Amino acid sequence: MKFRIVLCVVIVGVCLLSLAKGIEAGNDEKRVAIIYGSRYGSTAQTAEWIAEGMQGVPKVMSAKDVGDLSYYDLIILGSGIYGGQLQEDMRAFLAERKEEVKSKIVALFVVCGSTGPSAERYLDMFAAECGGITPILKRYFGGWLKKELLSPEDYQILENYYKSANQPFENYDETDKTKCVEFGKEIWEAIKNAPQ
């Protein structure tokens, strides 16, 4: 009788342990890609920090050199904003592969100069351009302006913009690693129960 009780306790213990391990290991087995469109690097940096918040699990790749995506179960897309549009590599990527990826997209982010409702509108536009998806999470982030990196055309556009807005045309860095890592953690939590 005593032996049976001990046996039962051991079996229940082993079951609970493997259940807990299973839950814990769930996300480690997820195959996640973060695909970004970036002209001057701040969206690329943001993508790396989001991946850090997801324990380094996602493969981070530029929209201009995305290969076979069949391996990935879940996809996160991020884009810089230029003239109110998604960055050109992201637009080209979506034009070509939207149908292939839209059911895998779990989160979207944009990196832009705007904040508040304007930035939220970019996120809505992004979701619409992904085929009208509703991502689990979406967020906008600040980027950087490094005048020394700008193409002559972009330099001219921004110089004119800041002049007409009566604002100084100066370098800035509005990136925020903590916020990006936090967003990564939120996605990580949200996808725990997503199907593989």
Ligand SMILES: Cc1cc2nc3c(=O)[nH]c(=O)nc-3n(C[C@H](O)[C@H](O)[C@H](O)COP(=O)(O)O)c2cc1C
């Ligand atoms: C030529 C140019 C046009 C831009 N147009 C917009 C815009 O329409 N709306 C906005 O919010 N930000 C705009 N931005 C700011 C960028 O979205 C921001 O700098 C972003 O961080 C760029 O991402 P990247 O560094 O990954 O290329 C513009 C920046 C440049 C250089």
